[in-house]
Amino acid sequence: MKVRSWLRSTCSSSTCISTAKDAIVPPPTPNQLVISDSSSCSVDAQASSSASSLTSQDSTYTTRSHTSLESNLSILTLPSVPSLQKLSPEALNLSITTLCITSLKPQQPAHVNFLALNNNLLYAVSGSQVNVFNTTNFTLFDSFHVNNDSSSSGSIKSLAFCDGKIFTAHQDCRIRVWKLTSSSVGQHKLIATLPTVEDRLRNFILPKNYVKVRRHRKKLWVEHYDAVSSLAAAENLLHSVSWDKYLKIWRAKDFRCTESIKAHDDAINAVAASPGGLIYTGSADKRIRVWGRAFGEKKHVLMATLEKHKSAVNALALNFDGSVLFSGACDRSILVWEREESANHMVVTGALRGHSKAILCLINVCDLLLSGSADRTVRIWHRGHDGRYCCLTVLDGHAKPVRSLVGVAEEDSGGAVKVFSGSFDGEIKVWKVMISSSSVKTPIPCPPSNVDED
Template sequence: MKVRSWLSTCSSTTCIATSGGGGATTPSTKPFHSDTSSDIQFLSSPSSQDTSSSSLQSNLSLLTLPSVPSLQKLSPENLNLSVATHFLTTLKHRRPVHINFMAVNDNLLYAASGNEVNVFEIINNTLIDTFSGDNISSGAVKSVAFCDGKIFTAHQDCKIRVWKLTIHKKHKFITILPTLEDRFRKFILPQNYVKVRRHKKKLWIEHHDAVSGLAVYENSVSSISWDKSLKIWRGADFRCTESITAHDDSINAVIVSNDGIIYTGSADKRIKVWGTAKVQEKKEKKIHLIATLEKHKSAVNALALNSARNILFSGACDRSILVWEREESANYMVVTGALRGHSRAILCLISVNDFLFSGSADQTLRIWQRRVDGLYCCLAVLDGHQKPVRSLTAAEGGDSGGGVKVFSGSFDGEIKVWQVDVSGVISPLS
């Protein structure tokens, strides 16, 4: 059961959310393919019960920008804060096919489109390089990560490719993971093989389905796959050091906190939390399961951590974004909020400067923030894409020297660039 089912039609919802642990309602569980017309309920504190959708909607105003996407905002009276969003441009590349993933590194935007990765200078929004697998059979690029000065790309052909950036800003291929040396060390011994199908075995260091995501912590790379496994790779010598069957279905999202905690989200509706512990005999770190988080009603597609790395956001096909916080009295993490507003599946999430950006199959982006009273509010709704918004990334600063420059990529093959500024007064949009 893979992520392809997120395009199911869903009813529209209002753009509000509340936070609080008291009186939380646990959502009922339904099969992934079932009708999702009954949304996950709000998790609200008693003090926020008078904040109804009608009262918030009365303060919504719509700004229509000529020939560019529209912006929906909450009034400054409600937020003591305003957000101004400028639509900057649309990035073009060689082949306008699905944008699967985007990432920013050293003022360069890496956009995975089909089996290629297009690299843009984010200062002047120009395409400077395009690189891909050895041939078209490598399949779509699912993720891009950066470790020890190298670029790692995850592919649909079950492989991870490693590249380096030359002084001429071109990308040179280095190797494929697992490497030939790593395979050679393992292939002789029978215990290094695992059964992947009824009459097929593979080395435990190999993925046997699409590699769907990558995440980096210090000098190691974590990879996830539709084969339900989580693998750890050393960035120095590209060796696979550990592999575990992490979920009961395809894994769609992975993120690592600054203390090395790994979060994985899967089509089995679960989020799993993984830690590392030293094994004294071998003086190595081994992965162990810390907690399993179960609240979503369908496949989990996206994960994000706030800047303090103590709040986890998860987006799923049930159209909800859940807010998880660490609590000593609970089983590691508990749900303290639910953000609703998107009318279809949540496909991507990023957190920048304590603002949460979400992209959805409903073709829109939303900007969320937690206020001092604990309530989560939708600050803006951005539309302009003609297909589902599949990937988001951001660069702090932007053209005005402040705020955030946000890049949104969709299945229409376009990358739209937005300048998001937060201040006390909304500035005119041009």
């Protein structure tokens, strides 16, 4: 696609940089940002000698960070960014009904780290195991992990669907590829591990294909060398980000790594891919970066750096057409970024506030934004026609931080939205959300959904 000139500028006073796959990378610092149930943000400086020695702590959500966070709440809530919460449900003439339908639990008691939907199946990641539930009757459809050994691959950080396959991101720096072999029996088979042996052999001879990751230690550019933290799929390409600060792009059809970009100065916690080909990465360095291909080019380059958050960026979400970006961080605010055609750049239009602790997950469903937080709640936001927002309701039922959200419109139930929320309390709560006009009692229409495209 042709990337417009507005991407060449930044949202604030920031500078674009160029990257190369064989750049020398300094080793990551051992500091960890730990978001626990008892506090919004705290710093844990416990050392870690290598990626292989990292262990997941199921009771906390951890991201890498080089900097300590300010404890002053006025700084954390971004007072310089205006609030977009200027509407009420009454002003929008809306009525909302929410119902917790049921609660699902993994086969073995564990914290729920990630949720994803594909067709009528809910994939729930708990530690190193994936439990698959049927969303029509809420029964367990399948359960799988690597080599029947739940500790061999470390915890799973993320899951994505691309080209009819299932990709899981692991603590051990690998991405694993699965195939559903039988829809009736419910059997998932491991078919590949990225990078593949062929990809390694293709690159291992030439010295230029290695990057320096530690003193006296190098890795192939096709390899992540720290935990793979997030995945996003678009246009038969898989995008992976890691605490090693790199963004990598893979072809789903043959599992080849086509690009490796040193994307940030600190660990990358989130990635989102737009339908038009742009890639957004959110990092512990407090920045969001936009990547795209210039007209006629094959490689992605840095197009813009978005800087407004005061702490590590944990979550990113795009609206259905990719024109609005939402970002959540430890500063407890959700920032809304919109394309400003007249000014030829992307700007932050305002903040959504209400959560009392760090934002851990964001999704956009049927023109609704849902946010999950370490404060144990889920908030549902609706956008008015003039760009102002309203917090329609708060879903309160989890005993620990809400780590992941996923939702889908129910076409056969009058426009209701089914929402799944996963928490460190080990439960997946299933909610039915119905929003309608108070005057005529008709549901709000949903734009075309991309949830079940595989």
